[in-house]
Amino acid sequence: MNYPLLDTLNDPLDLRKLSAADLTQVAAELRQFIINIVATKEGHLGASLGVVELTLALHYVFNTPDDKLIWDVGHQAYGHKILTGRRDLFETNRQYKGLSGFPKREESIYDTFGTGHSSTSISAALGMAIASKIKGEFNRQHIAVIGDASVASGMAFEALNHAGDSDANILVILNDNAIGIDPSVGALKNYLTNVKTGSQGQDNIFEALNFKYFGPVDGHDIDKLLEIFNTLKKIKGPKFLHVITTKGKGLKQAETNQVVYHAPGKFDALTGELSPKNTAVQPPKYQDVFGLTLVELAKKNEKIVGITPAMPTGSSLKYMMQQFPERAFDVGIAEQHAVTLAAGIACVGLMPFCTIYSTFLQRAYDQLIHDVALQKLPVIFCIDRAGLVGEDGATHHGIFDLSYLRCIPNLIIYAPRNEIDLRNILYTAQLGLDLPIAIRYPRGRGNLLKWKLPFSTIEIGKAQNLKEGNRIAILVTGHFTDRALEVAESFTDRISVYYFGFVKPLDRIMLQRIFSKYASIVTLEDGVKAGGFGSSIVQEAAKYNYKGDIRILGIPDQFIEHGATEQLYESVGLDTESLRQEIISLLP
Missing domain, CATH: 3.40.50.970 (Thiamin diphosphate (ThDP)-binding fold, Pyr/PP domains)
Structure with a gap:
């Protein structure tokens, strides 16, 4: 033109x-x-x-x-x-x-x-x-x-x-x-x-x-x-x-x-009409798993309150705001207020679910420490957009949360591997916890079509052995778990995969077994390596005088620019093929 x-x-x-x-x-x-x-x-x-x-x-x-x-x-x-x-x-x-x-x-x-x-x-x-x-x-x-x-x-x-x-x-x-x-x-x-x-x-x-x-x-x-x-x-x-x-x-x-x-995606520049959506049945967005599950829980639990700082659509709290407007609040661009508001609500016995993007929670760090964790108030933080988020770039990637959360006392940290785990940890949290919990999940869609299953309780602090092998153990958290399993399958019986949904508290009993069995360990996360999940494993290994090789895989010590999410993961060596090559380099 x-x-x-x-x-x-x-x-x-x-x-x-x-x-x-x-x-x-x-x-x-x-x-x-x-x-x-x-x-x-x-x-x-x-x-x-x-x-x-x-x-x-x-x-x-x-x-x-x-x-x-x-x-x-x-x-x-x-x-x-x-x-x-x-x-x-x-x-x-x-x-x-x-x-x-x-x-x-x-x-x-x-x-x-x-x-x-x-x-x-x-x-x-x-x-x-x-x-x-x-x-x-x-x-x-x-x-x-x-x-x-x-x-x-x-x-x-x-x-x-x-x-x-x-x-x-x-x-x-x-x-x-x-x-x-x-x-x-x-x-x-x-x-x-x-x-x-x-x-x-x-x-x-x-x-x-x-x-x-x-x-x-x-x-x-x-x-x-x-x-x-x-x-x-x-x-x-x-x-x-x-x-x-x-x-x-x-x-x-x-x-x-x-x-x-x-931000409409692709559309017709002349008519303004949005491009046709993919009509095939797809797995849900993680944000919708959160939003729809919260409504389901709120129907039975009148203590549940939803809070978001200016992101009702982006976080999918909009579903609860539509059905329970007296119990769901958009507080505007006010992350600090959102967190301390949740603390006040928790003080008097209700159950605040504070849904907030990972990168925006950084803005309320003082409130997270002093107003919530220090007082052991059971606020349920639902941290959306964890990991790399794609085209919004360095200001929006949610790659620091595991590191900045892990050092806070009295805080449970959980990274679900899929939609079912997210659904079940939300259910578990509303049954009543003595401490605040941070549940972090990625942007975009999951992998499961049948995710709306009957609720089950998740045991706090338990890791899972998802695949048994005899040479190398991959310890993974969050939605990278399926990626770890895909890589491990190509090595038949040589690679074990352990899913640590709880980054805090760590399953120390499981870790002792791992340290005693494997000469090489790989940790995998979609956050920064400095101070993250892998760092926590290394700290525990030092306590137990582990003599083997531990390799931490995650985001390097740099700000990651913008691009398609998989392009970015490939650029930092977290795509499937790069992970395979890391494993090969550890095998005799």
Whole structure:
């Protein structure tokens, strides 16, 4: 497709050579360019479509990259990437060794701050503004673009509180479209709705924080945006601009069904219709095994409460929210609050299931330690997206959880090998535990069609011998268990496979048997090797003075970039053939 103006824009300097009247055509071309690429290559669609005019106006008025522009999260930064020298590479977006789906400092000088998780932009922009003042760069602008879901996070309010008490030259732009991935929630969302409709009878909350407030402004009116940005450039100190946009703007289906079109997969670029789904019967997604099983349990156990920080669809807590809205809560982008809320619920005898992505649980580490584990509160953490998650890349891989959880006292850690195990550990947890438990499971589908079997109780801390051999023992945890069995089968009777669902507590009786029988041991996990499951086995081996060879297989000591999940596992030697070669190297 031909893009007469967009094809001439290799960086924002080219954009600024155009007349303001040309920007409307550039907006139309940029929007269509994004639609055409994402329709076939996939990615985050709705957020970037919603900020096309805002992106153009920012780069047109402000002197980027000298002026610092920070996009919160980064879902909405596709237009920014295309305008800053990456147009011809954009079809590699989110593909292995291609462009990142998020702003990335290594990728471009225009990507001022690397993002991927929410609510960091104001803190980062304020830090840059303070540094500019110290260096005597008084005319440099510092702009944070943050969504209405992200601005409700505690970290964003911490930054607003600090910025409002400073004279830093910072502009916070609230991109208000009333939705993150799922619809925004909470009192602040209601306040912003009232601001938009002109019905609020309260003082302006941002002016109360010492920001000069402007807006609301139509975020799709380029002329209005240019006018107000040129005004704001001349005003020093902390400023707040409230911009109203429509997520998915310019594609009817994306505007109508904003949750699905946040990241819709492949679709028809002309009609907007989603590509036909595979109608063959498939194994369920792990998140759905969790969500549907929780509903089944909640029907019989009135003590069960569900909690998620802004991921009801992604975690499948939506099923419980639909059937038991009084017992299931989306608390917004507030991971710390979610964990301590669960602790409070557990304090008075109910059973909180806190479902949270592995990479997001890192944000509530203090609460996990002090508010839950220290007090031995039996919160049930259902940790989704464990292991490598594919195209979202380094910011989203759930590869650190086993390491950062294993060192916490009073915490049970379980990694189910399949859907049935996940179902049964959920059942076991709601029968009543004396300690908190972390249940971690991967993104995507399992392997079983018949998974909805009668419940059975899982004995805490017991490992299983799944295959008996006489030369080498593979000790594996989580969903890599089937991979270990596949590898072992090709060596007939030489390889044993032991499944350690419980990374903590370890089955020490089983370990003693293994140490006494095998001269070589291989540990296998889908997390980092440093401090993970394999490390725990090595620690135990040292206690028992084990003299054999132990080889830890897992994620190396590096951040893993984006790409298809199996591509990434192959790149770090965790594909089936690489595992076979490791075993061969240990055999006489």
